Structures are given as C-alpha cells and as structure tokens.
Amino acid sequence: MDDVLVLVGNCETWQPHVRYAARLAAKLRGSLNGIYVTPSAIPVPTDASAAFSREIIEIYREETEQALRAESPFRQWARREGIEHSTWRVARGSPAEVLESAAKWHDLVILEAHAEPFGGDILETGSAIVRADLPCVVVPRGMDKANLDTIAIAWNGSIQSARAVHAALPLLQQARRIAILHVDDADAAGAIDRIEPGEFLRRHGLRCEHFDLQGRADDAGTALLAGAAQIFADLLVLGAYGTGRFSEWIFGGVTRHVLQHVALPLFMRH
Numbered sequence: 001m002d003d004v005l006v007l008v009g010n011c012e013t014w015q016p017h018v019r020y021a022a023r024l025a026a027k028l029r030g031s032l033n034g035i036y037v038t039p040s041a042i043p044v045p046t047d048a049s050a051a052f053s054r055e056i057i058e059i060y061r062e063e064t065e066q067a068l069r070a071e072s073p074f075r076q077w078a079r080r081e082g083i084e085h086s087t088w089r090v091a092r093g094s095p096a097e098v099l100e101s102a103a104k105w106h107d108l109v110i111l112e113a114h115a116e117p118f119g120g121d122i123l124e125t126g127s128a129i130v131r132a133d134l135p136c137v138v139v140p141r142g143m144d145k146a147n148l149d150t151i152a153i154a155w156n157g158s159i160q161s162a163r164a165v166h167a168a169l170p171l172l173q174q175a176r177r178i179a180i181l182h183v184d185d186a187d188a189a190g191a192i193d194r195i196e197p198g199e200f201l202r203r204h205g206l207r208c209e210h211f212d213l214q215g216r217a218d219d220a221g222t223a224l225l226a227g228a229a230q231i232f233a234d235l236l237v238l239g240a241y242g243t244g245r246f247s248e249w250i251f252g253g254v255t256r257h258v259l260q261h262v263a264l265p266l267f268m269r270h
Contacts, residue, residue, distance in 0.1 A: 001135075001170045002030045005106040007095060011036060011070040014077060016144035020265070021110035023146035024137070026082040027174060033087045033106060034074050036067040037098050064090065096128040103132040110137050113262045125259065129240060130270055135167040137235075138259065138266045146265075148174040152233035153208075154224050154254075155180050155197055160239025164269040165197050168237045169204060171267065178208040181227045183220045183254075221257025233264060240270040 006021035008014070014022075018034065025032040038060070071088040078086035091098045099109060109132050111125060129136045148171055155161050165172075172178055180197055201208050211231075213223040228236045240255045258266060 001028050001107040003033060003106040004028070004030050004108050004110065005033045005035065005099075005102055005134075006110040007099065007112075008034045008036045008074075009112075011067050014074075015112065016142050017110060017112040017139040019081075019144035020137075020139045020146050022078055022081040022083060023144070024110070024148075027146060027148065028170060030083075030107070031085040031087070032078050032081075032083045033089070033102075034078075035089045035091055035098060035102055036070065037095050038064050038067065038090060038092050096131050099128050100131040100133075103134045106134060108137065109134050110139060113138050113140050113259065113266075129268060133270075135164075135267065135269045138262060138268060140262050140264065143265065147234035150177040150179065150231060150233050151175040151235045151237060152228045152231060153178065153180045153197060154183060154236060154238035156183050156220075156239075158239055160270060162197070162239070164237050164239040164267065165200065167269045168267050171235065172201065172206060172237075173204070175206075177231075178206060179231050179233065180208050180210050181224060182210065182212045183224055221254040221261070224254065224258060225261060225263060228264060235265050235267055237267040240268040 004021055004025040006018050008018055022032050067090045074088045075086045089102070091102070093101075103109065109129075111128065113125075125138070151168075151172055153161075153165055153168075155165075178201065198208050198210065211227060213220070213227050224236070224238070236258070238255070238258065255268075
C-alpha cells in the first residue's frame, strides 16, 4: 500500500484521524496524500439579504484560501512524521465524489467515523466507501495511534470477507498477533467455505489463532466487537456488504452495527 489517502477537515490543526493516517503511512513506508474538500456551490439561503450573502461568500473564499496555504505546513508536518513523500490537494465537490475521483491513484483511504463531511451519517460513509472502491480504514473519533500489534479478522466465509483479508495483507504482515473471529452472520452472501483464511495467511508466512464467537447470527456485530475487545485488537478487518446498487446501496446489519458502535479502527473492503 504505497499511496494512502486521507480526507482532511481542518487546515489549522491536523485531526486525530489525519495523524493516524500519517503514522500508518509511515509504518507502511508509503506516501500520504491529504485532500481538503470545499463545496462546489456556496449554500446561500434564497431569502438572505445581499449583505448576508456577501458575508457567506467571503467566509467560503477565506476558507478556500486558507486550505490552499496549508500545503506547505502539511508537507512539513508529514516529513516530521517520517513520510518522505506527501501531497496536498484542495478539491471542489461532494466528499464522496472527490474520493471517487482521487481513489484511482491510491491504495488505501482513511476516514473518520461519523465524519462531519458526511453529516455523521454511516450510510453516507458507506456510499463513499463503495464509490471509492478502495480498501478503507474507518478510525474512531479521537484516535491517532496507528497500532498494528494485534489484528482481528471477521470471518464468515463470504466473498467480501475473503476480499478484505487479501486487501489487508500488507497490514497483517506488520502484526505480532492475528486472530480470526469466526461468526455466524445472517447477512453473509456468496459463501466460499472451501477457502480458509488460515491457509492463505500461512502461505505468506503468517501465523494466526482461531476463535469461534458465540451468539445469534442476527447479533453478530455485537459479538464481533466484544471478541475484538477481549483480545485487545488494534484493528478489525471485515468485509463490508449489503444490498442495492450504487447510491441505493445499503449496509448489511453487521456492517451497520460495527460502524455505528465503532470502538477500534476498521479495515473494510466491500
């Protein structure tokens, strides 16, 4: 994972998830690429006075200029974090649209859980993950330490969980301990039971432990988070899946629950 992309929401101080992205990129010896998104259209109320409209436009103009000036501070800060190469962009549009466009040049995207650019809505976050079509790490608010000592894998035999394990290999290779959490998931589709994640990991020189989680299939999200907490996991790898197409895509119950109650970074691949 050479190119790590992070959506930046504050140009004056680097938010915890941005610091997490920098530290993860440094561990992977990759580049860090920050993007600050400004709206494509300034939301001026139709009944606003001319003076108030000018004031709103001026605020957005100053915000954009401040974001443009942040390139040098961002790159200097990234170098202090141990990153040799970094880039900074200011883009117009919706966050999901910007991520979809930028994703073509990146390997991994870092998002903050319940992020303000998505209105704190997990369905908006999900839409962004789907449109980006990249592996994504969703970081809990306030977390900036990119530890990879213990990594848990949510495994239900689905195509999505296999895709997530494959995509997470560069991170798994950094771990001291890997635990596979076997879940009975009512939402799982496209099972590929003949593929065993432990065998895949062994082919890459990695050892793992296996845990069978107890509980109902419709409560697998709760069991997953409890299992990850019990082994003090630093990261949970899981496949994101649901129903629908494109903007109508809806998370399955487990994915939705884990995102709503996120307590540790989630490595997700849909």
